[in-house]
Amino acid sequence: MRALLQRVSYARVRVNNEVVAEIGPGLLVLLGVAQGDGESEVRSLADKIVHLRIFEDEAGKMNRSLLECEGEMLVVSQFTLYADARKGRRPSFIEAAPPGEAEPLIRSFEDLVRSYGVRVSSGIFGAHMLVELANDGPVTIWLDSAELPRR
Known part of the structure; x- marks a missing residue:
């Protein structure tokens, strides 16, 4: 699994202008x-x-977690994080899990984050979404579960 985190003042998702x-x-x-991701990646x-x-x-130092500041989370499924654009001009997405495998793991991730006491909202899986946000900082962090210890 891959995640691109953006610390935000607010974020929202629109589908069909709603x-x-x-x-x-x-x-x-x-x-x-x-492809091949499972619950171990979700937990990590x-x-x-x-x-x-x-x-x-x-003191203005990045020293608090989402849990400590009682922040919220908006999860948006994003298969394009697995784009491979090394060859040609059209990205390949063959590394991304098919929707039937990906969606349950996205839901599992959301449920696990909720179990920590975090308020979680989510986009609509597979929909064309417009994502609006105010990146606070800006702070943007890239995480890949393959590089994290297993939980």
Whole structure:
């Protein structure tokens, strides 16, 4: 699994010009699932993200986690995180898991994050979404579960 995290003041998702998900301060998580990913990747990534100290403390240092600042999370499925554009001019997405495998793992990720007490909203899997956000900082972090310890 891959995640692109953006620390936000707010974020929202629109589908067919209707707001379907919205959060205040917290994290927008663009989440991609690779072929062969499973619950181990879900656990590693969820645990890392909720404990990652990327929110400012009273001294202005990035020293607080999403849990500590009681932030929210907006999860948007993003198979394009597995784009391979090394050859040619059209990216290949063969590393991305098919929808039938990816969607349950996205839902599992959301449920696990909720189990930490985080308010989680999500886009609509497979829909054409418009994502609006105010990147706070800006802070943008790339995580790949293949590079994280297994949980």
